[in-house]
Every structure is written in structure tokens, then in C-alpha cells.
Amino acid sequence: MNFDAITIRDIARELHLSVSTVSKALRDSYEISEKTKKLVMEFAQKHNYRPNPMAQSLKKGHSKSIGIVVSSIDNQFFSQVINGMESEAYSQGYNVIITQSHESYDLEVQNVGHLIHRAIDGLLISIATETADVEHLRRLQQQGLPIVFFDRVSTEIETHKVIVDNLGGAYQATTHLLDSGYKNIAHITSSVTSSVTKQRLEGYVNALVERGIEVKERYIKYCLHGGLNLDELEQAVDELLASEPRPDAILTASDRITTSTMTLLHRKNIRIPQDVALVGFSNTVLADVLNPSLTSVHQPAFEIGRKATEMLLSIINSKRPVTEFENVILPTELFIRSSSASKHK
Amino acid sequence: MNFDAITIRDIARELHLSVSTVSKALRDSYEISEKTKKLVMEFAQKHNYRPNPMAQSLKKGHSKSIGIVVSSIDNQFFSQVINGMESEAYSQGYNVIITQSHESYDLEVQNVGHLIHRAIDGLLISIATETADVEHLRRLQQQGLPIVFFDRVSTEIETHKVIVDNLGGAYQATTHLLDSGYKNIAHITSSVTSSVTKQRLEGYVNALVERGIEVKERYIKYCLHGGLNLDELEQAVDELLASEPRPDAILTASDRITTSTMTLLHRKNIRIPQDVALVGFSNTVLADVLNPSLTSVHQPAFEIGRKATEMLLSIINSKRPVTEFENVILPTELFIRSSSASKHK
DNA sequence: AGCGTCAACTCAAACGTTTGCGTAAAAATT
DNA sequence: AATTTTTACGCAAACGTTTGAGTTGACGCT
Structure with a gap:
């Protein structure tokens, strides 16, 4: 019609x-x-x-739309990122087509296939925690599809990338916990394979090492599904609470993990921060009104989305093949609230 | 390419x-x-x-994609709704193209135009709070564009609609407040013109009237921008707090208004529920861990999205013009938590 | 007058499909 | 054996646009 x-x-x-x-x-x-x-x-x-856009697309060979793959749209961080993407794309006359991987490798492959089938002009992707192999993306890139990674990037593929200073953010958060008198700091994070995980882990480790504190493997818990799977997370929390000495603080590495951990601690009647302090990466606007208010590492989500889209469009609109790639690192911001209140007073 | x-x-x-x-x-x-x-x-x-989908689209005259207009994707309720839409559409081989009105009439008109330009096969829309005139939509419908309304519907246009039992939800919440011993219950809601506002207001009024409680105009505050504009909301809250007698409870009518009101009350050091109880429509997954935990009217957001999409696709795929329209009303659910703790004990 | 130049336009092919119609050969019917 | 019917395929137009290659007539130059 x-x-x-x-x-x-x-x-x-x-x-x-x-x-x-x-x-x-x-x-x-x-x-x-x-x-x-x-x-x-x-x-x-x-x-x-x-x-008629379809006739134009057919003739010109491009569709004026870009594909987005995130783990889940129902996540404050990603919805803010998409907000930024939609804004930038829209202002340049592009649409965005959003798909969700739900952290599943299979779904990710399927979605990317679907998007390609839809003839997108470029792809913005934060790879799923489950994804270890990025051949499907490499192939597409070699065929000429512009790709920009954001948040969870792949080191194996060369292209523009937009991330935040994960190492710095985790370092800063951990240091803050140490400064507040916490000694046994645990870390709950996503899949080992993820770039984000590695960087945040490094920040955490660096902060501990710098203070001469031993890094204990049992204090580091990986959740393959990035907190989407509550059972998996609960097991991690339980194990932490059962370890000796029991951690007096937890650094959580993603939005979903942070909020879910908080929920779990509540259910278990663990007091925050008296029993265990909590600091997490999170973009929730509700950090202030949580119980207790949540010390969080905040990411410039909108800007990540905007910037990634800007870079993607620059590749798409470039006359000659792009071979010089940029790696944008945006700063995080630590908001100190009650969930990490100082032990000293 | x-x-x-x-x-x-x-x-x-x-x-x-x-x-x-x-x-x-x-x-x-x-x-x-x-x-x-x-x-x-x-x-x-x-x-x-x-x-090649573009060639197919050109030939067949449809694009296998549907347009979505919501006020803001960065909102728990809407992101959950979109989640449901994406899921249903995807399973039937359709894409969704998402746009945000940010509650602005102009942006809404512009977005709809953009979507039409993109040759969508159907439209899913929750109209902006600012929108009073729906001529732009009526025209499209007359030209044959299938439209399904969800959440904020228009009574002036006949088509499938998916809403929740707004009246019942507000009634139940208000009754709960009354049962808990609150007498002076205020109501902060969106634009007067919105269908949702009217229905929730009616539920609120019904509950009061049923108990023989006078409905005070000064206890009812409208926010034209649905809480997106914090100043507007703050003014409403301030006025409520200054009115005599001061309300001992507030019923908030949308996700954004609820969370923002909570934030504002915190900033003003108003204790919840001791100084003023709070019950609101909200789909945040964090209700349990808010301070205090939030009594909320929860909407089946995913199902709203799924159902609306299912209905839209049924129109799109229908051989003959659809003239019988359905009005689906999904139930809300009241989760009682501490923000409305009983006054009696 | 004969020539080239230029402005302003038209033609026709192309993008990748879909589909009604035409047709040759094979199969079935007389 | 002559015919109709069926099967299996090809032709060509169409969807709406873009674009390089003509075409036409007006104009200026020698």
C-alpha cells in the first residue's frame, strides 16, 4: 500500500x-x-x-538505515545508548533498526543475519557476553559492511570503537572502597571473554595491588549471562557470602548485575553497607533513591551512542575505504552515595 | 553496497x-x-x-517493517513494551523502527511523517501528552495505513487499542491508601487530554467518592510533559506540600512521574511514608530496593507490546478491510510495599 | 553559410524482483 | 495420426527512481 x-x-x-x-x-x-x-x-x-525510499534504495544500493545489536533494550544503560544513537542517526536522515541478543551467541548471529538481509548500511554492535567467536562479524566487515563497536568490543576486529574508561572506572571505584575502610573487596562481573570484563577486572586488580592487597581468585565471580540469569548471579553472591573471610564490599561490573545484586542482598537481609558495601557500574536514574542510595560508576551512555553513530556514518559516507580507525574512550564518573559509606565513623 | x-x-x-x-x-x-x-x-x-528486500518491497508494495512512536525509549515501561513488540514482530518476519516523541506534538508529527516516508506497513503509537489533535493520524488511517494504539489512545480514531485497566489500577491503589489510613490523598498526573490521565483520575475519584471523601481540585496536579520536565513536576509537588491540609499520600500516574516524585521528595527530606505516602504507576524492576520500597501499580508492559503488534499484523495481513475493532484491556497489578505502609500501627 | 558550443531537455537502461501471458514439447485423448 | 490438454518453462512489463548518453534548437564565431 x-x-x-x-x-x-x-x-x-x-x-x-x-x-x-x-x-x-x-x-x-x-x-x-x-x-x-x-x-x-x-x-x-x-x-x-x-x-519512494524503496525505489531509491534499490537504485542507489543503500537503505539509509543502520542496524543496532544490544543485549537488551530493557536496560537503562542500553536504552540510553540507543537514545543517543537514534538521535544522531535521525538528524542525519537515517533510521535505526534495533535487535536484542539477550546475551546469546546464536541470537546475535541470527540478528546480524536478519539485519544484513534488511540491507543495512552499517552496524552498531555491543557483542553478547556469550560470544567468543567473531568470525561472523569479520566476514561481513571484509565484504565491506561498516561496523562500529561500542561498549563490548572485539580486539580481533579493527574498526572504530567507542568505550568508556573501564579500567579507570573500576580502579576509581575500588580505590574509593579501600579509602572508605573496606579490605575484602569482591568483584562480580560478566563473561571472562568480554573486553569490558577484562578492563574492569584490571582496574580492580590494579587498585588492590597498588595498596599491597592480595587478589583472591575466590573473590572474583564471573556470570556468563551478565546477570540476566538470576540463578547464576545468586550462586555467585552465595559463594561470596560463604567465603572466608567474608567480603565486606562488592564491586559489580554491569548495570544488570548491580541492580540484581542489590535485590538479592535485600532478599537475603544482608545490610548494605553495614554487612557488605556495594559499588557498581550502573546508569539507573534511581541511584539516589535506592535503599541505600547506590554508589555507582556512571557511563556517558547517550554520548557513547551518539559518538558511535557519528563514527559509523562517517565511514558510510566516506568516499574512500577507511583504514585508520579510532578508539574513543569516554570517561566514567563515580557518584559516591551511601552504599559505600565509610567504615571509619 | x-x-x-x-x-x-x-x-x-x-x-x-x-x-x-x-x-x-x-x-x-x-x-x-x-x-x-x-x-x-x-x-x-x-x-x-x-x-533483495528492497527490490521485493518495491515490487510488492510493502516494506515488512512497522513503525513505533513512544514518548521515550529510556523509560522502563516503554522499553518493556518495545521489547514485547520487537519480539512479536521479529517472529513474524517484521522489523520495527522506533522513534521518540519526547512528549512533543511537533516531534510526533515529524516522526510519523518520517515513518510514512520510510514506507512502513503499519503504525504502533502511544500519543504524546502534548498531542490534542489527532488529525495527522486520522488522515493516514483514511489513506489505509493500519494503526494500533497502545497505552495512550485516542477516542477519536477507531482502530484496535491495547490499554490496561487504568481506572481499576488507580481505584485499587487509592483504595489501598484509604485502607492504610491515609485521608488526604493527592494525585499527580499527566496532561488532562490524555486518555490514560482521564481513566486513572476517574479511578482515583471513584475510590474517594465511594468512601464519602471530598475530591479536592487542589489535590490534583497535572503535568503537561508527563514528568519529563522536572521543574514542572517540582512545582506540582511544592504546591501539594504547601496546601492545607497537607496531603498525607500521593498517587502518581506514570512511571516517570513516580520515580521523579520520589527523587524530589528525597531531596526535600520529606520522609516516605511517614510524612507522605507514595503509590505510583511504575514498571521499574527496582521497586523492591527503593528507599522505601515502592508500592506500585504494575502494567504488563511486554504483553501490551506483544498484543498490540499481534493485532497490527493481523490488520496488515488481512485480505479485506478491517472494520470491527477490538479494545483490549489488560489487568494491572498492585504490589504493596513500604511506601504506603499502614498508618495504624 | 557552415561550424562548433552550449543549454535544456529526453531516452533508455539499470537496480532485483514478481507475475500474467505466451509457447514449445510432452503426454493424453480421440 | 491428429487433436487437445498438460507441463514446464521463457518473455517482458512493472514497481519508482537515477543517470549516462543522446537529441534538439538557439546562439555565436569565423
Whole structure:
């Protein structure tokens, strides 16, 4: 069904011009006289002519839409990122098509396939925690699909990447816990394979090492599904609470893990921060009104999305193949609240 | 750029068949012999052939994508709704294209225009709080665009609608507050024009009237921007706190208003529920761990999205014009937590 | 007058499919 | 054996646009 009944053909017929003249007039070609251009444009304007995007896409070979793959849209961090993407894409006349991997490798592959099938002009992707192999992406890139990674990037593929200072954020959070008098700091994080996990882990380790504190393997828990699977997380929390000496603080490495951990601690009647302090990466707007208010490492989510999209569009619009890639690292911000209140007083 | 280099033409050439034979074989036409079909299909399979969606769209006149307009994706309720939509659409081979109105009428009109321009096959929309006039939608519907409303619907346009029992939810919440001993119950809601506002207001009023409690106009505050504009909301809260007698409870009518009100009360050092109880419509997963835990009216957001999409696709796929429209009303659920703890003990 | 130049336009092919119609050969019917 | 019917395929137009290659007529130059 077509809701813009009027086509370039209609205009041509009406104005006694050829289809190509109308097309060129509309595209402001030098081949067409000012008079005719004006005539055509005014007619088009008046009749609310819109070029059929599908015909244009077919002809031009691009679809003016970009694909997005995130783990879950129902997540404050990602919805804010997408917000930024939608904003930038929209302002440049592009649509975004969003898909969710739910942290599953299979779904990710399937989604990417679906997007390609939909003829996207570029891909913005934060790879699923489950994904270890990125061959499916590499192949696409080699075939010429512009890809920009954000958040969870792959070291194996060279392209633009937008991440935050994960190492710094985790380091800062851990140091803050140490400064507040916590000694036995545990770390709950996502899949080992993820770039984000590695960097945050490194920040955590660095902070401990710097203070001469032993890094205990049993204090580090990996959740393959990034907190989506509550059972998995609960097991991690239980194990931490059962270890000797029991950790007096936990650093959680992602939005979902942070909020879910908080929920679990509540259910178990573990007091925060008296029994165990909590600091986590999170973008929830509710950090202030949580019980207790949550010390969080906040990421500039909107800006991540905006920047990643800007870079993707720059590749898409580039005349010559892009070979120099940029690695943008945005700063995180530590918001200190009650969940990590100082032990000293 | 095309990443699936292989076209129906390539297959035809390779197999010494005509383009139409290949096309028909692929579509399993009765005109083609089993042998040839098998040959073609296997070749297509082997070379990973994908029909070019743009060519198909152009030919068939539909794009296999549906447009979504919500106020903001960065909102637990809407992101859950979209989750449901994406899920249903995807399973039927459709994409969703998401746009945000940010509660602005102008943006809504612009977005809808953009979507139409993109040749969507149908529209899922929750109208912006600012929107009073729905002519732009009516026109599209008359031109044959299938539309399904969800959440914020228009009474002026006849089509499928999916909402929740707003009246019941507000009634139940208000009654709960009354049962807990609160007498002066205020109500902060969105724009007067919104269907949701009207229904929730009615539930609130009904509950009060039923108990013989006077409905005070000064206890009812409207926020035109649905809580997106914090100043507007703060003014409403301030006015409520200053009114005599001061309300001892507030019923908030949307996710954003609820969480923002909670934040504001915190900032003002108003204790919940001791100074003022709070019950709100909200889909946050953090209700349990808020300070205090939040009594909330929860909406089946995923199901709203899923159902709305199912209905839209049924219109799209219907052979004959649909004239009988359904009005689906899903139940809400009241989760009682501490923010409305009983006054009696 | 004969020539080239240029402006302003038209033609027609192309993008990758789908589909109604035409047709040759094979099969079935007389 | 002559015919109709069926089967299996090819042809070509169409969807709406873009674009390089003509075409036409007006104009200026020698």
C-alpha cells in the first residue's frame, strides 16, 4: 500500500515533462533550467511528493538505515545508548533498526543475519557476553559492511570503537572502597571473554595491588549471562557470602548485575553497607533513591551512542575505504552515595 | 553496497534458466517441475542466496517493517513494551523502527511523517501528552495505513487499542491508601487530554467518592510533559506540600512521574511514608530496593507490546478491510510495599 | 553559410524482483 | 495420426527512481 500516491511519473505527466527531467530538477541538477526546477519543486511541494525510499534504495544500493545489536533494550544503560544513537542517526536522515541478543551467541548471529538481509548500511554492535567467536562479524566487515563497536568490543576486529574508561572506572571505584575502610573487596562481573570484563577486572586488580592487597581468585565471580540469569548471579553472591573471610564490599561490573545484586542482598537481609558495601557500574536514574542510595560508576551512555553513530556514518559516507580507525574512550564518573559509606565513623 | 552479491540473475545464468523460472522455483510455484525446484533451491541454499528486500518491497508494495512512536525509549515501561513488540514482530518476519516523541506534538508529527516516508506497513503509537489533535493520524488511517494504539489512545480514531485497566489500577491503589489510613490523598498526573490521565483520575475519584471523601481540585496536579520536565513536576509537588491540609499520600500516574516524585521528595527530606505516602504507576524492576520500597501499580508492559503488534499484523495481513475493532484491556497489578505502609500501627 | 558550443531537455537502461501471458514439447485423448 | 490438454518453462512489463548518453534548437564565431 502506498500512502504517497504521487510519484515522479505523475509529476512528469502533469507538467508535460519527462520523468528524468523531473528527477533531475528535484535533485537540483545543473542540467535543468532554473525555471523548470522551480516549477517542478513547487509542484512537488504542493502535492507533498516524497520519493519512494524503496525505489531509491534499490537504485542507489543503500537503505539509509543502520542496524543496532544490544543485549537488551530493557536496560537503562542500553536504552540510553540507543537514545543517543537514534538521535544522531535521525538528524542525519537515517533510521535505526534495533535487535536484542539477550546475551546469546546464536541470537546475535541470527540478528546480524536478519539485519544484513534488511540491507543495512552499517552496524552498531555491543557483542553478547556469550560470544567468543567473531568470525561472523569479520566476514561481513571484509565484504565491506561498516561496523562500529561500542561498549563490548572485539580486539580481533579493527574498526572504530567507542568505550568508556573501564579500567579507570573500576580502579576509581575500588580505590574509593579501600579509602572508605573496606579490605575484602569482591568483584562480580560478566563473561571472562568480554573486553569490558577484562578492563574492569584490571582496574580492580590494579587498585588492590597498588595498596599491597592480595587478589583472591575466590573473590572474583564471573556470570556468563551478565546477570540476566538470576540463578547464576545468586550462586555467585552465595559463594561470596560463604567465603572466608567474608567480603565486606562488592564491586559489580554491569548495570544488570548491580541492580540484581542489590535485590538479592535485600532478599537475603544482608545490610548494605553495614554487612557488605556495594559499588557498581550502573546508569539507573534511581541511584539516589535506592535503599541505600547506590554508589555507582556512571557511563556517558547517550554520548557513547551518539559518538558511535557519528563514527559509523562517517565511514558510510566516506568516499574512500577507511583504514585508520579510532578508539574513543569516554570517561566514567563515580557518584559516591551511601552504599559505600565509610567504615571509619 | 550489497553484501549478498548473489542475485536471482546469477542463479539463472549459472543454471541456464530464465530469471522468472528461478523466481518461481524459489517461491515454490506449481508452474515449475520438482526437479528444477530442487536444483534451484539447492543452489540458492549453497550460495546463501537472499532476495533483495528492497527490490521485493518495491515490487510488492510493502516494506515488512512497522513503525513505533513512544514518548521515550529510556523509560522502563516503554522499553518493556518495545521489547514485547520487537519480539512479536521479529517472529513474524517484521522489523520495527522506533522513534521518540519526547512528549512533543511537533516531534510526533515529524516522526510519523518520517515513518510514512520510510514506507512502513503499519503504525504502533502511544500519543504524546502534548498531542490534542489527532488529525495527522486520522488522515493516514483514511489513506489505509493500519494503526494500533497502545497505552495512550485516542477516542477519536477507531482502530484496535491495547490499554490496561487504568481506572481499576488507580481505584485499587487509592483504595489501598484509604485502607492504610491515609485521608488526604493527592494525585499527580499527566496532561488532562490524555486518555490514560482521564481513566486513572476517574479511578482515583471513584475510590474517594465511594468512601464519602471530598475530591479536592487542589489535590490534583497535572503535568503537561508527563514528568519529563522536572521543574514542572517540582512545582506540582511544592504546591501539594504547601496546601492545607497537607496531603498525607500521593498517587502518581506514570512511571516517570513516580520515580521523579520520589527523587524530589528525597531531596526535600520529606520522609516516605511517614510524612507522605507514595503509590505510583511504575514498571521499574527496582521497586523492591527503593528507599522505601515502592508500592506500585504494575502494567504488563511486554504483553501490551506483544498484543498490540499481534493485532497490527493481523490488520496488515488481512485480505479485506478491517472494520470491527477490538479494545483490549489488560489487568494491572498492585504490589504493596513500604511506601504506603499502614498508618495504624 | 557552415561550424562548433552550449543549454535544456529526453531516452533508455539499470537496480532485483514478481507475475500474467505466451509457447514449445510432452503426454493424453480421440 | 491428429487433436487437445498438460507441463514446464521463457518473455517482458512493472514497481519508482537515477543517470549516462543522446537529441534538439538557439546562439555565436569565423
